[in-house]
Amino acid sequence: xxxxxxxxxxxxxxxxxxxxxxxxxSSIPSFxxxxxxxxxxSGGGLIPARILRTLLKARYKKTVPIRVIGLxxxxxxxxxxxxxxxxxxxWPCADEWGDVRNVLLVDEVDDxxxxxxxxxxxxxxxxxxxxxxxxxxxxxxxxxxxxxxPKEVEYIAALDVEDLWVVYPWDAVDIEEHQQKCDEQx
Amino acid sequence: xxxxxxxxxxxxxxxxxxxxxxxxxSSIPSFxxxxxxxxxxSGGGLIPARILRTLLKARYKKTVPIRVIGLxxxxxxxxxxxxxxxxxxxWPCADEWGDVRNVLLVDEVDDxxxxxxxxxxxxxxxxxxxxxxxxxxxxxxxxxxxxxxPKEVEYIAALDVEDLWVVYPWDAVDIEEHQQKCDEQx
Numbered sequence: 052x053x054x055x056x057x058x059x060x061x062x063x064x065x066x067x068x069x070x071x072x073x074x075x076x077s078s079i080p081s082f083x084x085x086x087x088x089x090x091x092x093s094g095g096g097l098i099p100a101r102i103l104r105t106l107l108k109a110r111y112k113k114t115v116p117i118r119v120i121g122l123x124x125x126x127x128x129x130x131x132x133x134x135x136x137x138x139x140x141x142w143p144c145a146d147e148w149g150d151v152r153n154v155l156l157v158d159e160v161d162d163x164x165x166x167x168x169x170x171x172x173x174x175x176x177x178x179x180x181x182x183x184x185x186x187x188x189x190x191x192x193x194x195x196x197x198x199x200x201p202k203e204v205e206y207i208a209a210l211d212v213e214d215l216w217v218v219y220p221w222d223a224v225d226i227e228e229h230q231q232k233c234d235e236q237x
Numbered sequence: 238x239x240x241x242x243x244x245x246x247x248x249x250x251x252x253x254x255x256x257x258x259x260x261x262x263s264s265i266p267s268f269x270x271x272x273x274x275x276x277x278x279s280g281g282g283l284i285p286a287r288i289l290r291t292l293l294k295a296r297y298k299k300t301v302p303i304r305v306i307g308l309x310x311x312x313x314x315x316x317x318x319x320x321x322x323x324x325x326x327x328w329p330c331a332d333e334w335g336d337v338r339n340v341l342l343v344d345e346v347d348d349x350x351x352x353x354x355x356x357x358x359x360x361x362x363x364x365x366x367x368x369x370x371x372x373x374x375x376x377x378x379x380x381x382x383x384x385x386x387p388k389e390v391e392y393i394a395a396l397d398v399e400d401l402w403v404v405y406p407w408d409a410v411d412i413e414e415h416q417q418k419c420d421e422q423x
Contacts, residue, residue, distance in 0.1 A: 068254030072412040094290065094303055097283040101407050104280065109410040117279055118327055119305040141304055141333050147326065221287050224295040226258040 061216045067233040068220045071189060075102050078187070078209040085111035086155035086185060088148070092170060093121040093141065095159035098221055099189050103157060115155075118143050122166050137169040145177070153183040160217055161188040161196075161208060168198030175201075190217050247402045253419040254406045257375060261288050264373070264395040271297040272341035272371060274334070278356055279307040279327065281345035284407055285375050289343060301341075304329050308352050323355040331363070339369040346403055347374040347382075347394065354384030361387075376403050 066074075085107055091100035100117050107115050121141030156170055167186055174184055184204050191208035192215075200206060223229035252260075271293055277286035286303050293301050307327030342356055353372055360370055370390050377394035378401075386392060409415035 068258075068406065069412045069416060072254075072406070072409070076410070076412070091283070093305060094287055097277070097287045097303070097305075098407075101280055101283045105408050106410065116307075116326060117283070118307070119279060119283075121302075121304070121333075140302060141329055143327055144330060147307075147328075220254065220258065221284075222291050223258070224262070224292065226255045226262070230255060 061214070063216045063218050063232075064212065065218045065229060065232040065236055066220060067230055070233065071099070071220065072102055074189060074209040075099060076106050078207055079106050079110050081207050082107070082110075083205070084153060085113055086115055086153050088151045088154045089115050089117045090154050090156045090170070090174065091117055091119045092156065092158040092166060093119050096157040099159055099187070100157040103155075103187065116149075118147065120170060122170060124166060137166055139173075142173075148178060151178065151182060153185070154178065155185045155187055157187050159189050159219060161186075161191045162194075164196035164198030164200065166198070167200060171200055171204060192217075247400070249402045249404050249418075250398065251404045251415060251418040251422055252406060253416055256419065257285070257406065258288055260375060260395040261285060262292050264393055265292050265296050267393050268293070268296075269391070270339060271299055272301055272339050274337045274340045275301050275303045276340050276342045276356070276360065277303055277305045278342065278344040278352060279305050282343040284405075285345055285373070286343040289373065302335075304333065306356060308356060310352060323352055325359075328359075334364060337364065337368060339371070340364065341371040341373050343373050345375050345405060347372075347377045348380075350382035350384030350386065352384070353386060357386055357390060378403075 089100045089104060091097050097119070104115055104117060119141060120143070121139065123138050123140060125136035125138065154174065156167065156174065158167065161167060171184055171186070185207065186200065186204055187207045189209050191211050193211055194214040220226065220229055275286045275290060277283050283305070290301055290303060293299070305327060306329070307325065309324050309326060311322035311324065340360065342353065342360065344353065347353060357370055357372070371393065372386060372390055373393045375395045377397050379397055380400040406412065406415055
């Protein structure tokens with residue numbers, strides 16, 4: 052009984068805030084150009100985007116503005132479901148994009164790629180063909196993806212990981228207990 | 238020379254991510270009701286709002302949706318300046334608010350209160366008189382404020398602090414160096 056329960060639960064990988072911050076910093080050398088807008092996918096992308104803004108500023112001496120899009124995968128509460136199973140909860144109005152030429156989508160984890168596919172398609176529709184779109188995620192899970200990204204989309208993952216359960220610090224209730232688990236896994 | 242330079246620079250108070258997370262957790266008992274939407278003021282409110290969502294869910298068993306408003310105080314880059322010196326960079330469309338009755342504005346620090354005053358006034362205009370508006374900040378600086386909040390606005394600060402320079406971990410470039418400064422100040 053205990054053994055089968057263990058087998059059914061995916062192993063958890065704990066990350067501290069400082070580890071995430073350092074991971075994002077380690078990915079900065081991969082940027083060919085500084086984007087002129089960060090597009091955070093809420094809720095997962097909010098914290099990585101805010102950290103990324105600081106690190107891009109230190110590297111490129113430019114404050115890159117953040118815009119937020121609210122997306123969630125289909126669940127029972129969803130009222131407006133797109134064909135892909137993605138619900139849109141917030142999206143900037145046309146004049147809020149400004150004169151962007153090079154945007155970078157930001158999320159915490161690339162799991163099935165469904166949300167990222169939806170976001171790229173809809174950004175492309177809003178921003179037109181001339182705008183370059185990139186994707187940045189903290190973790191990319193090495194697994195078969197349901198969504199796909201166009202070839203021209205530059206893709207940066209701070210870290211590739213196995214298909215485990217990634218536990219982010221912002222999902223912790225007791226942050227000291229979470230930190231202890233991170234320390235034990237180091 | 239060295240002494241006058243020291244006198245001119247406000248002292249810095251460093252906070253680690255874990256300290257901020259624990260601070261926000263300590264403020265949860267102050268909530269009379271669970272809000273039905275968190276309104277994060279970008280960029281400062283993005284990280285506190287995401288943490289708050291987790292902690293409210295643990296306490297109230299409800300996922301409170303996050304909406305983001307982008308506000309920045311007047312600077313030379315600003316193109317659209319309101320009378321108060323606040324520039325609006327992102328604001329939800331009418332149908333993105335949903336059926337909210339009780340919203341909570343979230344920011345990192347209440348310094349001059351100018352941004353919070355602007356946000357409350359403009360939320361009130363959008364949401365109507367029947368909607369309850371609260372304010373949550375991680376730090377409230379004990380100083381004379383330029384902005385004011387209506388009496389009926391419930392106000393929660395996780396911590397009151399002197400008028401010092403609060404250094405947030407998401408503004409750090411080297412997070413280990415930042416952590417070291419936090420540890421030294423404990």
